[in-house]
Amino acid sequence: MRNNPRSIIAIVPAAGIGSRMGADKPKQYLMLGQQSILAHTLDTLFAHPEIEQVIVALHPQDHYFSQLPQSQHPKLIQVVGGGERADSVLAALDYVYSHHPDAWALVHDAARPCVTLTDISRLIESVDIYPQGAILAAPVRDTMKRSDASGHIVNTVDRTLLWHALTPQFFPASILRRHLSAALAAQAPITDEASAMEWAGVMPGLVSGRVDNIKVTHPDDLQLAVLFMSQQ
Template sequence: MTQYHVLIPCAGSGSRMKSASPKQYLPLNGKPILRHAIDIFEAMPIVSQIFIVIAAADAYWSDELLQGCHKTKVLPCGGESRAASVYQGLQALVSQVDSEDWVLVHDAARPGIDAEIVQRLIDAMQAQDIGGLLALPLADTLKRADATKHVSATIPREALWQAQTPQMFKIGMLEQALASCLERQPTDEAQAMEWAGYSPKLVLGDLKNLKITYPHDIAVVSALMQATQSEQDTQ
């Protein structure tokens, strides 16, 4: 029986946050940013295991962060890039799972994920699909800048989507795709699969599944999450 596993690369330093610790460990609504995503996946019966890929020398990691977790394991094999961390994480878990199982790779700094969004991604996969990712159609007009930060072109937004996570693929296929293109530094798993000749499926994501990158993003994501919770409480 096919199983679903989650892999969360968590070896980045988050330099754009300009914080004392990596952004995934910063507090948000009463707990570390990373713990929000872990709690969602821990509570989903369809998820078999959760793997957190951290740097071997991560001085900020504490096992207390996983207090009360039952499906989550830590893999101290993170690399210098997101792609390297995912690839090395897949290599570390390959002996524990089936290569035909699905892996959902999720950003440590996307705490706004919820079970409904994840299930939407899982349910969207048909027998002919090789995998897919959550994404949002672009709503804003895009401008290309020149070297002096003046507009050099307007880019049509039709058919353009903003990628989110989780990104979901068969473990064996994703490992092979990443192995063949690590030196090209893919920005996400979908790009690695594209370079391998596949066409990942786009599945509608959610605005609150925003990735925390800059300091002001914490307040934005916190507000979106609280608004969603308030809606659920009144239903």
């Protein structure tokens, strides 16, 4: 039988108010079919039976989230996020530590609406193999090149052991909070939760996830996400 964590709390950092996609609102509120990107993301997290709560870290000037039907979901908790992704995750972890100190945190990007319940389950189940925590990831398939500062190819990188980091990323909440806080205080370059754990000497596991778990960062990604979700 799997060693099931006592409770699992999903964290969605969504404090960004700027948009990189030329729109008049943050990208997580752009429409993807009949509802916003963030709404799709939250619906999937709400639907997973092992996720006890979903914490969304919002910008204090966010005027969009309250308009979503998902904002009234009984599993949802709102906290005020920070200027960077890591700050928002830490704010949510502070809440988790105060209310569920033994919980595991499942941190997921707001702009990854195509994640499947099956992939989330596989990540949660990996706790037996990776008790230190793990992330969803996809093996690199393309040929990788390293360049110099002028844009010239220096060499071809061996892709054999390279992975694209995805989300969710799944760690014991109290340990992630401690390492993330220390890494930020040391001004370490933290790009995701796994990098904070790595900085502290922890080696997170890699759980192979679906390649259609894309992050919407470009206008073309919206059409691709609609296609992926229709096929799912």
